[in-house]
Amino acid sequence: MNDRKIVLITGATSGIGKAAAIAMAKSNYIVVIHGRNQEKTIQVCEEIRSISANKDVNFVIGDLLLMNDVKKVAETFISRYGKLDVLINNAGGIMNKEREITIEGFEKTLAINLLAPFLLTKLLLDPLKQSEDGRIINVSSDAHKLAAKPDFDDLGMTKNYTPLTAYGNAKLFLIWITQHLSNELKQLDAHNLTVNTLHPGAVATSFGVKSNLGVFFNIIAKLARPFLKTAEQGAETMLYLATSNEMKNISGKYFVNKKQAIVSNKYYSQKHEELIWNYCVEKTKNWL
Numbered sequence: 001m002n003d004r005k006i007v008l009i010t011g012a013t014s015g016i017g018k019a020a021a022i023a024m025a026k027s028n029y030i031v032v033i034h035g036r037n038q039e040k041t042i043q044v045c046e047e048i049r050s051i052s053a054n055k056d057v058n059f060v061i062g063d064l065l066l067m068n069d070v071k072k073v074a075e076t077f078i079s080r081y082g083k084l085d086v087l088i089n090n091a092g093g094i095m096n097k098e099r100e101i102t103i104e105g106f107e108k109t110l111a112i113n114l115l116a117p118f119l120l121t122k123l124l125l126d127p128l129k130q131s132e133d134g135r136i137i138n139v140s141s142d143a144h145k146l147a148a149k150p151d152f153d154d155l156g157m158t159k160n161y162t163p164l165t166a167y168g169n170a171k172l173f174l175i176w177i178t179q180h181l182s183n184e185l186k187q188l189d190a191h192n193l194t195v196n197t198l199h200p201g202a203v204a205t206s207f208g209v210k211s212n213l214g215v216f217f218n219i220i221a222k223l224a225r226p227f228l229k230t231a232e233q234g235a236e237t238m239l240y241l242a243t244s245n246e247m248k249n250i251s252g253k254y255f256v257n258k259k260q261a262i263v264s265n266k267y268y269s270q271k272h273e274e275l276i277w278n279y280c281v282e283k284t285k286n287w288l
């Protein structure tokens with residue numbers, strides 16, 4: 001049991017995360033799926049056990065819009081498992097046409113796509129350090145190239161919010177904190193740990209389906225659906241980063257179609273990377 005690798009996948013109750021959980025359960029990993037809805041998560045957990053014939057599929061529950069819940073997810077995981085080999089920060093998505101904030105005061109797109117993966121990773125660093133080959137995988141998007149337009153004086157987008165820009169910004173910042181963490185891990189001599197990010201492709205999942213994005217985007221999304229990847233195809237790059245021997249010592253990089261890809265440098269500077277890192281530290285400090 002102890003020799004087997006353990007993976008925690010957030011947002012594994014549908015889409016790409018669920019497809020990856022099924023594949024890793026079939027590969028005999030101990031799989032911990034995360035979901036926000038208890039009933040749905042239990043049902044998906046049973047489904048994955050049955051499809052994979054792997055009884056070591058378990059779950060943790062939490063609404064990752066809330067840092068309180070992110071902390072609970074980490075604590076629950078730590079109370080049950082001594083180490084973590086692969087953390088896949090997959091939960092995320094695009095929010096509604098109108099800007100919304102959580103009861104903790106964070107704009108929702110930033111909360112789920114940036115602050116939650118930042119905090120969960122920080123809280124799980126100790127069990128990850130127990131792994132011989134610990135891997136952190138952050139699911140970003142090529143939307144960081146076209147949709148991002150950050151206002152560094154208004155990261156919570158109180159002034160010019162659109163769901164697409166908020167999403168592009170959050171996924172861009174996720175790439176920057178991935179690069180930053182990779183350098184921090186090297187400085188901490190945590191050479192057993194890598195952190196990378198990826199774009200899964202344009203995938204036919206529930207992504208954006210429940211969001212109120214306005215009539216135009218809803219029509220485009222419907223028309224594009226037949227041309228998109230399946231969830232299983234969308235999970236391929238994630239699985240490559242999680243399991244491939246070729247990825248063993250590679251860190252701080254961005255992947256598309258299982259290949260290293262170029263990150264947009266339009267808004268990049270070392271100063272901006274640090275600003276976003278410090279923003280995440282500041283916003284999550286009550287839970288760290």
Ligand SMILES: NC(=O)c1ccc[n+]([C@@H]2O[C@H](COP(=O)([O-])OP(=O)(O)OC[C@H]3O[C@@H](n4cnc5c(N)ncnc54)[C@H](OP(=O)(O)O)[C@@H]3O)[C@@H](O)[C@H]2O)c1
Nearest residue numbers: 011013014015016036064065091092141202203205206207
């Ligand atoms: N699909 C694409 O074309 C595409 C492209 C680029 C990047 N991505 C990224 O890929 C990742 C997976 O997306 P997907 O396409 O598989 O979408 P999906 O089918 O909507 O799956 C998203 C998962 O995240 C969970 N989730 C959403 N909000 C949550 C919250 N507040 N707390 C906890 N869990 C939450 C969902 O739970 P429920 O099952 O309860 O809804 C679901 O399990 C996301 O980070 C997305 O941004 C997707």
